[in-house]
Amino acid sequence: MLQKDVKLDKTCKTWQLEKHIDFLQSFGKERHQYESSMMEFLRMSGMYWGLTALYLINDGNIPKEDEIFEFIKSCEHSCGGYSPAPGHDPHLLYTLSAVQISCLLNRELELPIEKIVSYVSKLQKDDGSFTGDKWGEVDTRYSFCALACLSLLSKLNEIDLAKAIDFIKSCQNFDGGFGSRPGAESHGGLIYCCVGALSIAGRLDLVDADTLGWWLAERQLPSGGLNGRPEKLPDVCYSWWVFSSLNILGRDHWIDKDELKNFILASQDTEGGGFSDRPGDEPDPFHTLFGLAALSLMSYDKILPIDPTYCMPKSVISRLGLKPQILS
Numbered sequence: 336m337l338q339k340d341v342k343l344d345k346t347c348k349t350w351q352l353e354k355h356i357d358f359l360q361s362f363g364k365e366r367h368q369y370e371s372s373m374m375e376f377l378r379m380s381g382m383y384w385g386l387t388a389l390y391l392i393n394d395g396n397i398p399k400e401d402e403i404f405e406f407i408k409s410c411e412h413s414c415g416g417y418s419p420a421p422g423h424d425p426h427l428l429y430t431l432s433a434v435q436i437s438c439l440l441n442r443e444l445e446l447p448i449e450k451i452v453s454y455v456s457k458l459q460k461d462d463g464s465f466t467g468d469k470w471g472e473v474d475t476r477y478s479f480c481a482l483a484c485l486s487l488l489s490k491l492n493e494i495d496l497a498k499a500i501d502f503i504k505s506c507q508n509f510d511g512g513f514g515s516r517p518g519a520e521s522h523g524g525l526i527y528c529c530v531g532a533l534s535i536a537g538r539l540d541l542v543d544a545d546t547l548g549w550w551l552a553e554r555q556l557p558s559g560g561l562n563g564r565p566e567k568l569p570d571v572c573y574s575w576w577v578f579s580s581l582n583i584l585g586r587d588h589w590i591d592k593d594e595l596k597n598f599i600l601a602s603q604d605t606e607g608g609g610f611s612d613r614p615g616d617e618p619d620p621f622h623t624l625f626g627l628a629a630l631s632l633m634s635y636d637k638i639l640p641i642d643p644t645y646c647m648p649k650s651v652i653s654r655l656g657l658k659p660q661i662l663s
């Protein structure tokens with residue numbers, strides 16, 4: 336079977352730090368109007384990606400303008416949930432993004448914490464799982480969102496944590512990985528969510544670290560890039576989902592970091608800055624965050640340290656007094 340991969344041309348692209356800062360600072364302004372409109376239905380998440388990425392490479396300096404916090408407030412619903420943009424419906428994904436941005440701005444105490452707690456706990460079902468919103472779709476992504484959101488607000492004890500963990504355990508597969516629901520196939524993004532949730536709950540003892548570590552290391556292709564599932568093409572965002580999971584499991588040395596670094600750098604846009612999903616594609620804030628976050632885990636250049644569990648700067652996680660579990 337021909338292994339699907341991309342061919343990196345010999346010339347390794349140089350690190351474009353200043354251009355990435357420009358790309359991120361201009362995002363949302365006219366230059367990226369079309370992008371922000373394409374991402375309009377994801378705008379709260381887009382703000383989290385752009386601001387976190389900028390924080391990492393701009394020495395923690397992000398626009399603290401009130402306009403960012405005003406935007407978050409404009410997406411707040413009376414039920415305590417947040418929508419991706421004004422006029423959209425609330426959803427757990429964007430409630431997490433809103434809390435993440437507020438923590439970056441050091442303004443999480445200005446949030447209606449009790450209402451957010453009530454919104455999140457109402458989304459937990461009897462089997463411990465979480466739905467993304469009132470339409471009831473269950474997915475382990477939402478277990479991560481719920482645990483990340485509440486722990487950032489120091490309110491993890493307001494849900495049935497034991498049952499939440501039982502549900503995640505029920506999604507563990509024989510290959511050591513996790514899927515979106517019991518019986519669903521293992522997937523790099525969902526493994527990150529389940530390993531991240533278990534890290535927040537201090538229950539990484541439930542993971543078969545060697546079997547899962549092997550499955551994750553198998554994601555690396557000759558190009559150095561990582562894919563999310565067997566037979567898929569490498570993609571910069573999987574540099575984060577897969578590599579941060581290996582990091583949490585204490586097995587990050589099971590892949591070739593230098594090869595991964597080369598793949599990520601080859602995915603830079605040397606013109607306008609930013610990172611795309613693989614070399615030659617258009618850059619976007621999503622792949623820019625996850626590419627920079629993976630480089631941060633390798634202590635590349637002067638990128639500030641990132642927490643592998645929350646995908647937020649370590650300085651913010653330690654300010655909040657959070658200590659997510661990591662295996663050595």
Ligand SMILES: CN(C(=O)[C@H](Cc1cnc[nH]1)NC(=O)OCc1ccccc1)[C@@H](Cc1ccccc1)C(=O)N[C@@H](Cc1c[nH]c2ccccc12)C(=O)NO
Pocket residue numbers: 377380428476477479480523524525527528570572576612619621
């Ligand atoms: C809706 N999204 C996706 O479906 C992307 C599309 C994609 C990017 N590269 C290949 N495909 N897929 C994606 O994020 O998959 C990874 C994943 C899947 C499930 C759980 C976690 C991560 C992207 C947006 C996007 C759309 C199109 C192009 C680029 C970015 C997206 O918002 N992903 C979500 C993934 C996600 C969902 N729930 C989560 C909970 C915790 C962490 C991440 C997520 C995210 O990162 N939120 O902060």
Ligand SMILES: [Zn+2]
Pocket residue numbers: 570571572573612622
């Ligand atoms: Zn991607």
